[in-house]
Amino acid sequence: MIPILPTCCTPLDAHWPLPFVLPDTVLLSTHFDPSQLAIDDFLRSAIAPPASIQRSVAKRQAEFLAGRVCARAALQQLEGLNFIPAIGDDRAPVWPSHISGSITHSTGRAAAIVAHKTQWRGLGMDLENLLDHDRAERLAGEILTQPEMQRMAAAERDQLAQWVTLTFSVKESLFKALYPIVQKRFYFEHAEMLEWTEGGEVRLRLLTDLSSEWCSGTELDAQFAVQDGQLLSLVSIKA
CATH class of the missing domain: 3.90.470.20 (4'-phosphopantetheinyl transferase domain)
Structure with a gap:
């Protein structure tokens, strides 16, 4: 018997919401x-x-x-x-x-x-409501490293909320993708968002040693998209 969809959910959507489709x-x-x-x-x-x-x-x-x-x-x-x-x-x-x-x-x-x-050793996906400017300003110190804070300060003021939301989200996605592989907890200060583009590309760098393979300085790619006031990010680690 095919399970019935819960009353509280809409029919499932197979639309790919991010800029770069992952095969398989x-x-x-x-x-x-x-x-x-x-x-x-x-x-x-x-x-x-x-x-x-x-x-x-x-x-x-x-x-x-x-x-x-x-x-x-x-x-x-x-x-x-x-x-x-x-x-x-x-x-x-x-x-x-x-x-x-x-x-x-x-x-x-x-x-x-x-x-x-x-095909894919690790997948980490995170969905966040876009922060408003005031909340982003308050949370920046908890989420961003010092170099990230400096880069944010140099950015346009109207980008601040998206910057902080994105940094939070991609670090959450990074944890979800890597934790099953390394079996070691790490936190916001242990990774850094190096750059991002309006087209949805992100570059991240580890700032701590998680294993002999995943050591400080390792760089990874992520992607994101913003829709209806929410930001979706994805970190994918190819096999």
Whole structure:
């Protein structure tokens, strides 16, 4: 039996929202409305909520459900796999051992991307609401390194909010892509956004040693897109 879509979610969207399409991946998204979450939405979509989700508010339940619906459908499309990633002890989704994947959600929108590890070793995707100028200014010191702060100061004032949102988001995506590989936590100060273009290209650099392969000074590419007041970023590590 094909699971029914939860009442709180729109039909899944296979549109690729980022500037550069990744071959051999599946990315699906949905919009969700916590106020439309029905009492039987988990049952009807055949997704068992973990205890921590059962105890949480409607917003958290809806975003969890929307993300897992996207993840299951993406795995189904990738290789016919009927699998729902559990929440690991480290709070990250637990994927099948041969799969790379990432789930993200922000206000009213959720998405998941999956691929075989033989194609993509690591995938990290993050969706954020664009910060307003005042909040971006307040958070900059927590998110940005000193060189990033200097580059931001030299940029146009009206770019500040996007700059800080983007820096936050790509560092989140970097963590999601690398943590399953290195099995070591790292934080905002351990990576630096070197440059970004209006076309959605980003260059990042590690500022700490995570393993013999992923050491300080290693540079990686990311990409991003802004739509409807939200910024989506993706870090992908080729096999």
